[in-house]
Amino acid sequence: MTAALAAGFARPVFDSQAAFRAAMDALSRPGAVTALITDLTPPSPLTPAAAAIALALLDFEVSFHLAPSLAGGDVGAFLRFHTGAREVDAPQEADFVLLDLAADALDLTSFKLGEAAYPDRSATVLALVETVSRSDGPALVGPGIKGRATLGVSPLPADFAAQWQLNAARYPLGVDLLFAAPAHVLGLPRSARIVEEAR
Numbered sequence: 001m002t003a004a005l006a007a008g009f010a011r012p013v014f015d016s017q018a019a020f021r022a023a024m025d026a027l028s029r030p031g032a033v034t035a036l037i038t039d040l041t042p043p044s045p046l047t048p049a050a051a052a053i054a055l056a057l058l059d060f061e062v063s064f065h066l067a068p069s070l071a072g073g074d075v076g077a078f079l080r081f082h083t084g085a086r087e088v089d090a091p092q093e094a095d096f097v098l099l100d101l102a103a104d105a106l107d108l109t110s111f112k113l114g115e116a117a118y119p120d121r122s123a124t125v126l127a128l129v130e131t132v133s134r135s136d137g138p139a140l141v142g143p144g145i146k147g148r149a150t151l152g153v154s155p156l157p158a159d160f161a162a163q164w165q166l167n168a169a170r171y172p173l174g175v176d177l178l179f180a181a182p183a184h185v186l187g188l189p190r191s192a193r194i195v196e197e198a199r
Contacts, residue, residue: 005074006042008055008082019056023178026187031140031149033132034185043074045100050128050180051078057124058096060084065091067099091123100128101155101179108163111175119172122190129153129179132186139196144189151194153179153186161194168193 009015015038022036042051058064058079063086066076075098076087088094091110099106106127114122133152138161140149157163167174167190174190 016056019052023053026185027189029144030192036185043078046075047182058083058085062095063088064096065094067104069100069103097123097125106157108167114173123175125177127179132181132184138194140192141195142192164194
């Protein structure tokens, strides 16, 4: 079975560090678009940038959940083989959740939100999207943002602003989001707030 799996990083240490830095840079500068170029050719519908982030962040101590659009093919086997991470069926049990915003419903309350004593025990949600940009989206404020930034993500659920306001109100609990386009990533940590919906 493993012979048929897509290959992982060609240079595991270098490529993993590059993807990790891209993800952390995106989360530390909410709304900023970070390039993430990789030679990975992951199983569909996983995109190269999303695959690189997943391979960099998952390991044998991390559990992950795949939304329905990603669960039917080889994505789970690819991630399990290359990271040693454990796949779980229930999203509320996962440390890391992967979904496609063009195909899967988003309910931020269905994921791990952390605990009062351990707010870091929450989920990171990796959402596949078609595009990320610096314009055409809700306005953001918060740590890591000079003035205001823009959540330029497409597609984005119609009720996303309301969901995110509830998530932000739980701070320091709540989930963190990484939006992965094919070759770029945009981060939205729980500390960021939406202050103006898209026009």
